[in-house]
Amino acid sequence: MLPLTEKIIRASFANASRKEVSVLTLPPDFDELDWEAVDYLGWRDPKMSKRSYVVVPSGEGEVTAILLREADARPAARAQCTWCQDVKLPNDVVFFSAKRAGAAGRNGDTVGTLVCAEFQCSTNVRRPVPPAYLGFDVDAAREERILALRERAAAFAENVLRPS
Template sequence: MLPLTDKSLRASFINASRKEVSDLALPADFDTLDWDRLDFLGWRDPKLARRAYAVVPTLEGDLIGILFRHPGSMPRTRAQCSWCNDASLPNDVVLYNAKRSGKAGKNGNTLGSLICEDFQCSANARRPPKTWYEGFDVEEARQVQIADMQLRAAAFAAQV
């Protein structure tokens, strides 16, 4: 992922009001992020526990910023993340809801997805897969995992 600035990050949000965008808290490690190891930027708001954000590059190279809400009463559980598509995760998965952009969002329409709680999908997709048979190309399979995760995240962002 290409490095983002505060301004470009805030300008990318499509389902948040100007007030919500101006109030968002950047990730604590924003200035030291390893952008080469990220396929999208996702973080939970440290001030508002039920709010999270993701900035996802589209296939065309544009950025889509998404404001998520987490229903706080939902239990954290082991499940398959919809983005990294991994059932053997080292982290919890939660249901994140995003208000749709435009008129649909103003009418209260939302879109939900099970996503790694702290958006660890980029790291999870980079874990080496199991060696299924002799001669299995682990590096090629890992690159496929990464590309598939990028497609699933971009597809979700496009639906918002």
Template sequence: MFALTEKTIRSSFINVSLRERNSLVVPGDLAEVDWRARDYYGWRDPKTPLLGFVVAELDGEAVGLQLRQAEQPTRSRPQCSWCCDVTLPNDVVLFSARRAGKAGRAGNTVGTLLCAGFECSRNVRRLDPPPYLGFDAAAARDRRIDALRTHVDGFFRDLRDGV
């Protein structure tokens, strides 16, 4: 992922109003982020804990989405839809996001299960112990990274294009 600035992040959101975009609290640690190890950039606003914000690269541009966490907890221990991490090192919650444009203004939303703190990029890069002799852990990690990018890309395109 390419490096993001506060200006790029603010202008990237496609499913929020202008007022919501201007009131976003963008993290101040953008200069310290290792962008090469990120497939998307996500954060939570401590003042509004049910909101999450995610920015990803789509067709060479930054695209941002505001997500809302469901207030009801899930009944079981779910698996993240993006990183598909089965070892569950962190909480996974249900988020919903308004679609972009007219559909979003009409109340059309999409839900997905995601890591609560947006740890997917870290999860897929973890080198797990090999399950058997001769297992290529690095190749498995590369496949997880590719799968994460595919899942993020599909979710963003669905919300942006309605496809």
């Protein structure tokens, strides 16, 4: 992911009001992020427990930022993250919803997804996978997982932008 500034992030929100954007708190480690190891930027707002944000690359140097709200209820069974689809589940997965952009969101339309609670997907897909068979290309499998994560996160962002 290309390095981002606070100004770029605040300007790229698709489904948040100016007030919501003005009160957001950036992640505490924002200045130390390793942008090479980040496929999307996601974090929880430390001041508002049910509010989170993701910033997803959406094309030629462009990004889409999305305000998420965590559901009050947790999945009844251990859920799998829709984005990284990590089978080891080193962390909790929660349901997040996002208002659609524009008039659809103002009318109450939302979309939802199951995502790692602390947005560790980029770390999860970079872990080496055990070789499935003799000659299995672990590096190619890892790159495939990274690409799939990027595609699924971008598809969610496109869904938020799509009028219902």
